[in-house]
Amino acid sequence: MEILPKEAEIVVIGAGLMGCSIAYHLSKEKKHVVILEKRNIASGASGRNGGQVIQLEGRDKNPDTIKARLAITKENNRLLKKIEKELNFNLEYQRIGSLDIALNQNEWNDIKETVRIQKRAGDSEIELLTKKETLDICPLLTDNVFGARYRESDGTINPFFLTHGFAFNAMKNGVKIFTGTRAKKIIRNNKRIEGIELENGARINAEIVVNATNAWSYFLCPEIDILPLRQVAVVTEPVAKLPVYPMEAFIDGDAIFTTTQTRSGNLVAGGLKTQARKREMHYDETVDPVEIAGSSAIFKKIFKGLDDVCIIRSWSGTMAVTGDCLPCVGRYPETENLYIAAGFLNGMAYGPIIGKLLAELIVYKNTSIPIDIFSPERFYKKNIGWPEFYNYTVLAEFFERV
Numbered sequence: 001m002e003i004l005p006k007e008a009e010i011v012v013i014g015a016g017l018m019g020c021s022i023a024y025h026l027s028k029e030k031k032h033v034v035i036l037e038k039r040n041i042a043s044g045a046s047g048r049n050g051g052q053v054i055q056l057e058g059r060d061k062n063p064d065t066i067k068a069r070l071a072i073t074k075e076n077n078r079l080l081k082k083i084e085k086e087l088n089f090n091l092e093y094q095r096i097g098s099l100d101i102a103l104n105q106n107e108w109n110d111i112k113e114t115v116r117i118q119k120r121a122g123d124s125e126i127e128l129l130t131k132k133e134t135l136d137i138c139p140l141l142t143d144n145v146f147g148a149r150y151r152e153s154d155g156t157i158n159p160f161f162l163t164h165g166f167a168f169n170a171m172k173n174g175v176k177i178f179t180g181t182r183a184k185k186i187i188r189n190n191k192r193i194e195g196i197e198l199e200n201g202a203r204i205n206a207e208i209v210v211n212a213t214n215a216w217s218y219f220l221c222p223e224i225d226i227l228p229l230r231q232v233a234v235v236t237e238p239v240a241k242l243p244v245y246p247m248e249a250f251i252d253g254d255a256i257f258t259t260t261q262t263r264s265g266n267l268v269a270g271g272l273k274t275q276a277r278k279r280e281m282h283y284d285e286t287v288d289p290v291e292i293a294g295s296s297a298i299f300k301k302i303f304k305g306l307d308d309v310c311i312i313r314s315w316s317g318t319m320a321v322t323g324d325c326l327p328c329v330g331r332y333p334e335t336e337n338l339y340i341a342a343g344f345l346n347g348m349a350y351g352p353i354i355g356k357l358l359a360e361l362i363v364y365k366n367t368s369i370p371i372d373i374f375s376p377e378r379f380y381k382k383n384i385g386w387p388e389f390y391n392y393t394v395l396a397e398f399f400e401r402v
Contacts, residue, residue, distance in 0.1 A: 011033075015167060022359060027169075036198075044215070049159055052098070056073065100150075125152065182199040193338050208339070254294075
């Protein structure tokens with residue numbers, strides 16, 4: 001059994017996808033890294049999602065953020081193509097495309113406008129599909145579909161395998177991972193990192209600290225108001241191979257998602273009727289029966305012939321969101337040698353490349369791709385004014401207002 005060290009060159013807090021990716025890429029630079037995780041590897045949002053690798057999720061209509069996001073997520077896609085071989089790990093990565101479907105005229109108008117802006121911003125891959133074109137590639141969809149936004153190079157990945165692949169290879173490179181070890185406080189003195197105080201009162205002195213706790217980052221770095229956001233998903237029994245894709249849509253005003261089939265034939269969907277709750281209740285991972293019924297109804301509402309498919313499992317997971325829906329990645333303001341990588345709604349589209357870029361920033365003080373758009377400065381000591389009760393849908397309306 002590993003003994004927790006009293007000193008470390010770099011401490012990464014959080015053994016989710018971001019933490020394990022950052023630690024792995026730092027280990028490739030011969031850095032001595034310790035990961036602290038209060039539960040287990042991939043026990044948070046990294047193990048509680050559908051594994052969607054969607055490079056431009058949501059309907060972003062800001063040309064500047066579209067360009068900046070795509071520069072990073074496209075590089076993430078390129079990295080995913082070779083990371084499976086590099087890690088020597090079966091990641092179940094499928095590059096099969098994604099759909100953002102419209103189920104009414106208003107949604108169709110919104111998708112058309114989104115695609116127009118994306119193309120104007122230089123996104124040459126995004127396609128607008130008519131109803132016929134959408135049903136041609138996904139005949140399982142309801143005939144009520146109006147059309148869709150499509151990206152051929154999107155896909156899905158097994159989030160457990162990706163996170164554990166990074167963790168396993170990081171450990172091979174000398175990284176020490178301590179699970180069941182909660183970081184209570186980042187110790188700072190005169191705007192400089194000194195180390196970590198653990199829940200049991202122990203202390204680890206560290207030269208550099210990385211906060212990669214996503215929805216839990218606020219407890220360690222409260223100057224940046226990163227909001228927890230709970231989401232619910234269900235899993236079906238294994239079914240025969242179907243022409244399904246990672247999908248986004250709005251049903252009855254709620255933002256929903258589906259994924260492709262797992263290797264064993266299961267389907268995953270979620271988001272419909274997820275309850276609006278107060279902030280502290282978004283860390284509650286129990287699932288209400290109404291939420292299970294809501295997410296289960298997705299299969300009936302958007303697919304043909306899946307009315308009677310059996311639901312075998314459900315879960316909830318806590319993602320994170322910032323004041324502009326973009327993560328905070330980089331040097332933490334006013335504290336030397338403290339870094340943050342948190343605020344991710346869609347970690348699978350960022351995990352490998354963010355680990356690489358943050359490792360570059362720590363080691364070389366610069367990055368091979370600009371990450372200014374993710375600067376933690378933009379929300380440092382700023383009051384966002386979040387809604388008291390919220391879910392994904394409430395936040396979507398909030399962002400439209402602000």
